[in-house]
Amino acid sequence: MATTKTQxxxxxxxxxxxxxxxxxxxxxxxxxxxRHRMHExxxxxxxxxxxMIKKVIHMVDIVSEK
Incomplete structure (x- = not known):
């Protein structure tokens, strides 16, 4: 079987x-x-x-990367 790479x-x-x-x-x-403030x-x-994140980096916060 072929394995798929998960992002x-x-x-x-x-x-x-x-x-x-x-x-x-x-x-x-x-x-x-x-949708609204504090929405994840x-x-x-x-x-x-x-x-897309780079365009609005002043408005968003990166919480986690997995």
Whole structure:
């Protein structure tokens, strides 16, 4: 059987609210699965997710990487 490589997970938390943000930043936060302040989301640690985090790094906190 072929073995599949499992991707690592990353957990992020929205630490700042969305008031005063641009529409692009709001869309990025929603794309990361975050809805409101202090909400956490666990995603695969891929380059696309890392790029989205980089766009809103001032609003999110990386809780853990597994």
């Amino acid at each position: 690592k997970k990353i957990t992020i938390r929205l630490i700042k609210g969305l008031a005063g943000c641009t529409d692009e930043q709001r869309a990025t936060v929603r794309g990361l699965g975050l 989301s666990t995603l695969e640690n891929s380059s696309s997710v890392r790029g």
